[in-house]
Amino acid sequence: MRAGAGDIELAGLCKSYDGVTNVVDGVNLRIPDGAYCCFLGPSGCGKTTILRMIAGHEEPTAGEIVIGGGNVAGLAPVERRTAMMFQSYALFPHLTVRDNIAFALRVRGQSKAERYKAADVMMEKVRLTELADRLPANLSGGQQQRVALARAAITEPRVLLLDEPLSALDEQLRVQMRQELRRMQRELGITFIHVTHTQLEAIALADIVVVMEKGKIKQSGPARDVYAYPCDRYVAEFLGGQNVLSGKVEKVGDRFVVLSQPNRSGIQVRLGTEARVVVGDRIDLAVRRDDIELVRADAGSPDDGATALPSRVTAIEYQGSFVKVMLDTVPDEDFVAYVPERIFFRDPFNVGDVLLATWSAGRARVLA
Amino acid sequence: MQRPNLSAWLYVTPLMLVLVPFFLLPTLVVLVASFFETDGFGGLLPTFTLANYVDVLTSAQTFLLYVATLKFAILTWLFTLIIGFLVAYFLVFHVKNQLLAIGLFLICTIPFWTSNIIRMISWIPLLGKEGLVNSTLLGIGVIREPLEVLLYSGLAVVIAYVHQLTIFMVVPIFNSLARIDKRVVEAALDAGASRLDVMRYIIIPMSKSGIALGSTFVISIVMGDFFVVKVMSGGGSASVVSAFYENVGVLQYPIAAASAVLLTLVLIAMIALILRVVDIRREITQ
Numbered sequence: 001m002r003a004g005a006g007d008i009e010l011a012g013l014c015k016s017y018d019g020v021t022n023v024v025d026g027v028n029l030r031i032p033d034g035a036y037c038c039f040l041g042p043s044g045c046g047k048t049t050i051l052r053m054i055a056g057h058e059e060p061t062a063g064e065i066v067i068g069g070g071n072v073a074g075l076a077p078v079e080r081r082t083a084m085m086f087q088s089y090a091l092f093p094h095l096t097v098r099d100n101i102a103f104a105l106r107v108r109g110q111s112k113a114e115r116y117k118a119a120d121v122m123m124e125k126v127r128l129t130e131l132a133d134r135l136p137a138n139l140s141g142g143q144q145q146r147v148a149l150a151r152a153a154i155t156e157p158r159v160l161l162l163d164e165p166l167s168a169l170d171e172q173l174r175v176q177m178r179q180e181l182r183r184m185q186r187e188l189g190i191t192f193i194h195v196t197h198t199q200l201e202a203i204a205l206a207d208i209v210v211v212m213e214k215g216k217i218k219q220s221g222p223a224r225d226v227y228a229y230p231c232d233r234y235v236a237e238f239l240g241g242q243n244v245l246s247g248k249v250e251k252v253g254d255r256f257v258v259l260s261q262p263n264r265s266g267i268q269v270r271l272g273t274e275a276r277v278v279v280g281d282r283i284d285l286a287v288r289r290d291d292i293e294l295v296r297a298d299a300g301s302p303d304d305g306a307t308a309l310p311s312r313v314t315a316i317e318y319q320g321s322f323v324k325v326m327l328d329t330v331p332d333e334d335f336v337a338y339v340p341e342r343i344f345f346r347d348p349f350n351v352g353d354v355l356l357a358t359w360s361a362g363r364a365r366v367l368a
Numbered sequence: 369m370q371r372p373n374l375s376a377w378l379y380v381t382p383l384m385l386v387l388v389p390f391f392l393l394p395t396l397v398v399l400v401a402s403f404f405e406t407d408g409f410g411g412l413l414p415t416f417t418l419a420n421y422v423d424v425l426t427s428a429q430t431f432l433l434y435v436a437t438l439k440f441a442i443l444t445w446l447f448t449l450i451i452g453f454l455v456a457y458f459l460v461f462h463v464k465n466q467l468l469a470i471g472l473f474l475i476c477t478i479p480f481w482t483s484n485i486i487r488m489i490s491w492i493p494l495l496g497k498e499g500l501v502n503s504t505l506l507g508i509g510v511i512r513e514p515l516e517v518l519l520y521s522g523l524a525v526v527i528a529y530v531h532q533l534t535i536f537m538v539v540p541i542f543n544s545l546a547r548i549d550k551r552v553v554e555a556a557l558d559a560g561a562s563r564l565d566v567m568r569y570i571i572i573p574m575s576k577s578g579i580a581l582g583s584t585f586v587i588s589i590v591m592g593d594f595f596v597v598k599v600m601s602g603g604g605s606a607s608v609v610s611a612f613y614e615n616v617g618v619l620q621y622p623i624a625a626a627s628a629v630l631l632t633l634v635l636i637a638m639i640a641l642i643l644r645v646v647d648i649r650r651e652i653t654q
Contacts, residue, residue, distance in 0.1 A: 057554060078560035086558075090551035094573050104559035106569070155559065 005068030006158035006191035007033040008054065013063035015049050015215075023049050025215035027063070031193065031208060033158075036185050038202035038223075039195045040238070041212035047195045048087075048163055054193065055084045055161045068158060083157035087164045089148035091136040097147050098123065098132040104155045122150045125187070126180075141169045145177055153188060160185075162194040166201060178204055199239050203227050211235050232368045233284045243292070243335050244367070245269065245285040249277050255361065259283070263331040270307045270361040277366065284367040291363040292337035294325060294349065295356045308358040311335065313349050325349065329357050395632070402625035410619040420626035429611070430627075434634070437607045440522070440597065441590040444529040448586050449579065451530065452537025456578075457571070460545040461553075476538055479531070488528050488599060495519040495527070520602030528600045529590055536589070537582035544578030545571070580646035584639055591635055 008031040015024040024046040031037045039047035052058040054065055056077040065072050072080045083104075092100050098119050099106075105115035123129045126146040136144055145165065152160055165181065166174045182205055185192045196202055202209050203223040210220040211234075219231045230236035233244050247259030247267060257277060259267040269285055277283055297310065311327035318324075323344040329335040337357060349355065402420055405413040424430050455476065463469040479487055494500045495518040502514040517523055548571065556566050572579075594610035608631050615624035 055558065057558070076560070077558045084555070084558045086551045086555055088551075090549060090555040092552060092556070092570060103556070103561075103569070107556075107559060107561040107565045151555075151559070 005033055007031065007068060008159065008191065008193075009064075009066040010050070010054075011064045011066070013050065013053065013065065014061045015046070015053060015058065016061045022061070022215050024053070024060075027215075027217055029210060029217060029220060031191060033068075034189055034191055035207045036182065036192045036205055037194065037208040037210065038206035039193065039210045039212060040197070040199060040202040042197055042238075045212040046215040047210075047212050051084075051161050051163055051193060051195050054080075054159070055082050056080050057084070078155070080159075081155075081157050082159040082161055083152035083155055084161040085148045085152045085163065085165055088168045089136075089144050091144060091147055091151070093136055096133050096135060097128055097139070100136065100147055101128075101150045101154055103151065118154060119150075122154050126150045126184070142173050142177055145169065146180070149181070149184060153184070157190065159191045159193065160188070162192065164195055164197070166196070166198075174201070181205065203239070211238060228288070229365065230286060230367065233286075236284075236286045236367065241289055241338075242286045243289055243329075244333075245287070245330055245335075245364075246282065246333075249279050249281045249283060252277060252279055257283075259285075261331065267309065268307065269364055271364055271366070285364050286367050287359050287364050289336045290322070290338040291359050293358050294337055294339060295358055296347075297354050297356055306358050306360045307364065308356040311355060311357045313351050313353045313355065316349065316351060327357055398625045398628050401622055402629050404622045404625075406620060406622050408619070410621070412621060420622045421630075423623055424626050424630055430608075430630075433606060433608045433611050436605060437591060437609075440525055440529065440605075440607070441587050443526045444533060444590050445583060445586050447526065447530045448534045448537045449583065452534050452582060453541055453575075453579070455534070455538050456542040456545050456575075459542055460548075473538075473542065476535055480535065484532065485595075487532065488596060491524065491528055491531070491600070492519060495524055520600070520604060522601065522605060524600040525597050525605060528596050529593075532596070533586045533589060536585035537579075540581035540585075541575055541578035544575040548574050576646045577648050580642050580648050583642055587638060587642075588635055591631065591638075 008029075010027050010029045013024055013027040014022050016022045027046075027050060039050060041047045049058060053060050054067075056072065056075060056079075059074070067080055067082070077084065092103065095103065098116060101122055102110075102115040102119040105118055110118075120129070120132070123132055126149060128143065128146055128150065131139065131143060136147065139147065145168075148165075162181070166177055169177055178201060181192070181194070194202075194205065203226070206223050208220060209223045209226045211218045211226060213234055219226055219235045226235065227239050227241060230239055230242060233246070236242040236244050245259065245267070247261045249257055250260045250265060251258040256268055256270045259265075259269060261267070295308070309329050311329040313325055314328050315326040316323060317326075318341075319338075320341070322338045322340050325337045325339055325344075327335045327337065335357070401412060403416050403418070405415050405417055405419070407413055459469045459473055463472060492499070496502070497514045497516070497519070499518065501518060502511075505511045506514065552574075553566055553570060556570050561569065592609055594607050594613050597605050597607045598610055608627065612624040612627035612631075615621075615627065
């Protein structure tokens with residue numbers, strides 16, 4: 001086993017509490033050493049259970065966890081050289097900041113002088129020095145998080161596991177602490193595994209985003225891949241930023257398909273490549289919200305090869321750098337265009353305007 | 369300034385209405401009586417004398433009684449603490465089902481559905497010379513002669529106290545253990561703490577306020593008791609209170625009052641010592 005190697009391999013990992021349903025259901029994943037990996041999914045999708053299994057607080061029902069080339073089954077957290085940062089931090093309420101951070105060294109039998117020296121170095125790193133003698137109850141949320149981070153990092157783990165580390169903070173602090181986490185990860189140079197249900201957090205932080213649903217991995221990869229090229233409707237909707245059009249294939253032509261829906265038929269969508277679909281299939285198409293251009297109905301037909309769907313504006317939200325325009329393009333489903341602010345205000349639309357939602361051929365992707 | 373003062377007084381009024389007539393006044397009466405003289409027939413002569421205190425403090429018997437009572441208090445405290453802590457710990461950390469934990473907790477209080485005296489007397493058929501314990505031990509051949517030490521002895525007194533008072537340890541310790549976030553324990557394990565470390569560094573320090581409260585109950589009850597000692601020791605042991613109960617019996621009120629004042633001061637000192645070790649107020653508001 002290479003010392004300090006924090007690459008992780010999960011093979012066929014399963015966890016069941018009742019022997020019937022798997023909370024984690026056959027997860028396979030490789031996380032390279034020093035990566036920042038985010039598990040993303042709604043509550044109950046098994047992401048925290050995976051984290052706890054990697055940490056050694058829970059034993060897998062089946063499958064293997066390999067850290068740094070060694071199988072860690074049955075090992076205690078310390079032997080795995082992992083450290084966990086708990087949701088809402090679980091700081092020791094009766095110990096000062098310094099004693100909280102030095103706790104792991106205390107149970108390793110280090111003398112007071114020795115462990116306080118190490119704790120002071122760590123406190124310097126996370127800028128807690130002047131709070132060393134406070135109790136956790138007298139700290140702000142952000143300060144508590146830094147204590148939790150320092151307490152976990154002091155053992156020099158090769159993997160740091162973070163369970164919803166930002167959920168206890170308010171919005172503004174969350175963005176700030178996000179950067180702090182990333183900075184610490186770079187400084188420590190170890191693998192971080194971060195569990196969250198907030199997609200913004202995941203894509204802002206992670207080298208690898210793992211999207212989960214019902215105990216299974218739906219898609220994993222670099223943040224940009226997962227955001228821009230979701231593999232299916234679930235991932236597209238969870239990550240956001242995409243419009244998903246679903247329907248039955250009515251007709252397949254040269255680089256276009258015609259879809260029909262219960263309330264609407266003849267939706268012709270152009271595709272960049274030949275679609276591998278057959279008439280009668282139910283398919284989902286994804287188009288990024290910022291790829292949609294809105295053209296007034298009387299402005300003449302768009303380029304050849306573009307898709308143009310007549311729509312009515314149902315709502316408009318100003319978002320600062322862009323304007324969110326909600327449309328009734330697809331009955332009973334959200335269809336949204338993100339229009340850059342400058343473009344929108346050149347010729348602003350109003351609610352109720354009828355216009356064409358257009359996008360060029362290569363922008364629509366058929367989802368699995 | 370007038371208004372907040374008035375409302376503050378109103379807030380403390382109900383407590384004062386209880387404390388003044390039922391605690392403060394009787395204590396003052398005893399205090400005053402301790403400086404009086406007796407006419408020997410139960411009457412009090414309103415004088416000021418320290419003779420009662422001199423009597424009490426110079427008597428070797430007082431010292432012996434305090435030693436005996438403290439011995440019972442410390443032994444009872446030790447056993448109720450060990451048993452009470454283990455019961456509370458088991459209920460909080462080992463019973464996963466909360467409903468079951470509350471049910472078991474209520475079972476702990478069942479002995480209190482009967483009177484103190486019945487609970488105490490029911491030890492007699494168990495511990496007596498022909499009692500269950502002796503006959504069982506004789507039956508399986510561990511002993512040849514029945515054990516005399518079981519009943520009407522210091523052992524019997526401690527057994528009865530522990531039986532009566534363990535619940536006073538269980539309740540506050542249960543309460544403070546229940547407030548410990550399980551994730552805190554998990555975080556300690558994650559940091560590499562052994563079970564012993566978790567106990568030493570996390571659970572015991574975090575249940576300090578419960579332990580202190582329980583100790584206060586147990587020690588003050590044992591120090592102020594004479595009935596259990598009298599019955600369970602069969603008259604073989606006495607306690608501080610039993611001595612001044614005797615004084616009251618022979619109408620020596622002033623000297624009994626002086627003994628009571630002394631006991632109160634000793635108890636105050638003991639409780640101050642407990643509070644010195646554990647700042648209950650800070651622990652609870654934390």
